[in-house]
Amino acid sequence: MPFDEPSLVPRPTPRVSDDRPPAERLIDIRTRIDKAATLARRKRGDLTLIAVSKTHPATAIEPLLAAGQRDFGENRVQEAEAKWPALRDAYPGTRLHLIGQLQSNKARDAVRLADAIHVVDRPSLVTALARAMEQEDRQPDCFIQVNIGDELQKGGCAIAELPALLTEARAADLPVAGLMCLPPAGLEAAPYFALLAKLARDHGVAGLSMGMSDDYETAVTLGATHVRVGSALFGHRA
Numbered sequence: 001m002p003f004d005e006p007s008l009v010p011r012p013t014p015r016v017s018d019d020r021p022p023a024e025r026l027i028d029i030r031t032r033i034d035k036a037a038t039l040a041r042r043k044r045g046d047l048t049l050i051a052v053s054k055t056h057p058a059t060a061i062e063p064l065l066a067a068g069q070r071d072f073g074e075n076r077v078q079e080a081e082a083k084w085p086a087l088r089d090a091y092p093g094t095r096l097h098l099i100g101q102l103q104s105n106k107a108r109d110a111v112r113l114a115d116a117i118h119v120v121d122r123p124s125l126v127t128a129l130a131r132a133m134e135q136e137d138r139q140p141d142c143f144i145q146v147n148i149g150d151e152l153q154k155g156g157c158a159i160a161e162l163p164a165l166l167t168e169a170r171a172a173d174l175p176v177a178g179l180m181c182l183p184p185a186g187l188e189a190a191p192y193f194a195l196l197a198k199l200a201r202d203h204g205v206a207g208l209s210m211g212m213s214d215d216y217e218t219a220v221t222l223g224a225t226h227v228r229v230g231s232a233l234f235g236h237r238a
């Protein structure tokens with residue numbers, strides 16, 4: 001079979017000069033993901049593009065739903081609760097991913113609302129989510145967030161704490177779907193993606209939620225199963 005592949009992964013289109021509507025950008029981003037997947041000999045079906053719609057109103061989101069996009073990411077439970085129920089009813093099959101830091105007292109709301117929670121990063125949250133899943137009889141996929149750059153201000157469990165947290169999450173019957181990370185801003189992301197991929201292999205975790213607007217193609221070549229793309233789709237947030 002002839003193989004038509006780029007020798008290098010192209011950089012995402014510069015965002016500042018991009019005034020195309022989100023539905024057009026979506027086509028472009030999907031194409032770039034397909035190319036990166038081909039380069040890495042990966043199947044497109046193993047990749048989920050999460051459109052990060054935080055801060056953007058329903059009017060901006062709807063054209064993407066109409067274009068067939070079904071996975072969306074939100075940072076705040078309250079904002080998602082306000083925006084999504086109506087959109088969801090209008091577009092069946094929509095899946096909501098919670099990607100912002102989560103307080104334990106919001107666990108029940110999160111479980112009721114989200115199809116996947118990417119920010120499980122401490123034992124108290126594991127306990128709260130397990131209890132909420134029992135109460136709600138609903139089991140969103142859980143990603144364990146790892147503080148991959150060992151940054152003081154960032155969420156995510158320390159790398160050294162990952163084995164114990166995974167054990168706790170599995171013991172609590174959380175559906176552990178993968179690991180998630182946010183690499184340090186301003187640094188080359190690839191080494192951090194590679195490290196998260198290694199941790200996932202070492203611990204028998206299948207999913208990898210990594211890669212954002214500036215580096216989603218790199219993430220795909222390094223094994224991401226879920227990329228979280230916001231501003232490259234919607235433009236800059238206010």
Ligand SMILES: *Cc1c(COP(=O)(O)O)cnc(C)c1O
Nearest residue numbers: 052099212213228229230231232
């Ligand atoms: C906002 C956000 C994104 C999307 O970031 P962009 O750079 O706009 O693509 C991805 N992941 C998390 C956790 C975020 O908070």
